[in-house]
Amino acid sequence: MPTTxxxxxxxxxxxxxxxVSGDAMRSRPTPEPAPAVPLVPAPPLLVARAELVHRLVTHxxxxxxxxxxxxxxxxxxxxxxxxxxxHAEARAAVAERAHIAGxxxxxxxxxxxxxxxxxxxxARQAGQAMRAAAHIAEHCHAExxxxxxAWQSPYGPRRGRKKR
Numbered sequence: 001m002p003t004t005x006x007x008x009x010x011x012x013x014x015x016x017x018x019x020v021s022g023d024a025m026r027s028r029p030t031p032e033p034a035p036a037v038p039l040v041p042a043p044p045l046l047v048a049r050a051e052l053v054h055r056l057v058t059h060x061x062x063x064x065x066x067x068x069x070x071x072x073x074x075x076x077x078x079x080x081x082x083x084x085x086x087h088a089e090a091r092a093a094v095a096e097r098a099h100i101a102g103x104x105x106x107x108x109x110x111x112x113x114x115x116x117x118x119x120x121x122x123a124r125q126a127g128q129a130m131r132a133a134a135h136i137a138e139h140c141h142a143e144x145x146x147x148x149x150a151w152q153s154p155y156g157p158r159r160g161r162k163k164r
Contacts, residue, residue, distance in 0.1 A: 048093075055089045056082075
């Protein structure tokens with residue numbers, strides 16, 4: 001919504017400018033769009049690390065700093081008392097993600113089943129039609145019409161040029 005100062009400024013510029021028509025007072029220039037905020041994807045390792053820390057804190061009552069340190073040690077190959085727990089949580093997280101992805105794929109395929117069956121039926125019918133057309137082209141020959149030579153047009157003899 002324009003402010004009163006903006007409306008008065010538009011009226012003043014329209015009144016004092018002879019090159020602008022009266023319709024100019026009805027329009028307002030569109031504001032320039034704000035620049036888009038770039039979306040920077042998080043690296044997958046950081047996402048997996050944050051999820052493992054969260055699982056260690058919520059499922060095993062670890063302090064966030066302890067979970068971070070234990071995860072860093074496990075990633076660097078140092079064996080600690082938390083290594084077995086970290087491996088078990090990592091396996092559980094992967095299994096949960098795989099179950100979610102498998103369920104989504106199953107729902108997608110179930111939803112696509114009618115369309116895929118219709119496409120398969122259309123392809124089967126197209127194949128039958130093509131086989132029938134190939135059979136007709138192979139075994140059936142158009143019979144020549146009797147009563148005129150093969151080179152002659154069915155519309156009669158060719159007209160000759162006009163003589164001068």
